[in-house]
Amino acid sequence: MSSQHSIPTAVPSTPVTVTVTVIGLGAMGRALAGALVKAGHPTTVWNRSPGKADELVARGAVLAATAREAVLAGELIIVCVVDYDAAQAILDPLGDALKGRVLVNLTSDLPARSRAAANWAQERSIAYLDGAVMVPTSLVGTPDALLFYAGSRESFDRHEPVLKSLGGKAEFVGADAGLAAVYDLSLLDYFYGSITGLVHAFALAKAEGVRAVDIAPHLDTITRILPAMASGSAATGIDARSYPGEEANLAMMAVSVDHILHAARARGLDTSHLEAIKSVADRAVARGHGADDWTSTIEAVLNP
Structure with a gap:
């Protein structure tokens, strides 16, 4: 009999856990912290007003007494509060504690506020x-x-497994x-325009x-x-500034908008968004895009 060489059995890899702090326990903050706890990451939480951490603590999170205590407990600090004013009011006194940690700001606001926050962090080596x-x-x-991330690529790469605990589609942009x-x-x-x-x-x-x-059954x-359109032709054409209108041109479609506008006015409906659509279309036609x-x-949107 020929001898058989045994094949080493692969040792299952142990998921790397990272200590994470979540500051802000509104509905979204609680959801983020809950996802981290579920993924097995030691999670510390803090909120300005009390009483929102009970369910998370029951699941294994640790409630910090102060924002500083919360920051010192985590390697990755996630902030999700009402706006950047609230975020900076919490973070400004904690620059020294945040140094050497990764700050992930998931607060919704304007691009300019995001850039200002990034500059604040850079000045403090955060x-x-x-x-x-x-x-x-x-x-x-x-x-x-789906969650979008921007800023420190090194931090994103290092903590991508943790960030994917919050959502499998973690996109660095x-x-x-x-x-x-x-x-x-x-x-x-796109969403609000469509649902309106x-x-x-x-x-x-x-x-x-x-x-x-x-x-409703016919809207499909x-x-x-x-x-x-959204994933292909529209985006490609807009980037190339090419708007072929062989299938349906703007001048023809603007007439349809006018029909909808008159029908809505006849029934006494609010027509403000239709008037805005018609105004943009008319300006584009006036600039020579009727056949596009x-x-x-x-x-007309970029250059009103």
Whole structure:
């Protein structure tokens, strides 16, 4: 019999745990801390007002008595509060304690505020990541949850496994700390514009005696057009400033908007967003884009 060489059995790797602190226990902060606890990371929490940490503590988190105590307990410090004024009011006295740690600011605000916060951190030798959570609290911690990060690439790479505990789609978008906010606001611009159109469509139908539930099954015809446009032709054309309108040109579609506008006015509906759409379209047509695709209206948006 020939001898058989035994094959070494692979030793399962042990997930690396990182001590994490979460400052801010609103609905989103609690969801973030809960995802970290679930992933097995030693998690310390702190909130300006008491009483919001009970459920997290019951699951294994540690409640710090002060913000300084919370910062000193973690290697990775996550802040998620109402705005950057609130964030800086908490962080300003803690510059010395944050030095040598990684600060991840998941507070929503403007790109300029993100860049100012990054400058504040750099002046104090604090590694800084700015971030944006793009999903509701119920999806935080799931594989499909999307979060954007910008700032220190080294910090992102080092702590990516931890950040993926918050959402499986952890996307680093650039060294400019304001970029996560740019992505955040751009996606929300798309969302709020789309859902406003949806609500207005239902209102127009109801004003004519048609129930929203009767219109709803047919909206998919329109909705299915958008993904391909958003991910492909529209974005590519806008970046290239090329707006071929062979299939449907702007001048023709502007007439349709005018019809919707008149129908809504006739029923006494609010038409402010339709008037804004028509105004942009008319300005783009006046600039010579009537034969182009609807995406050519970006020229009127960028240069009003």
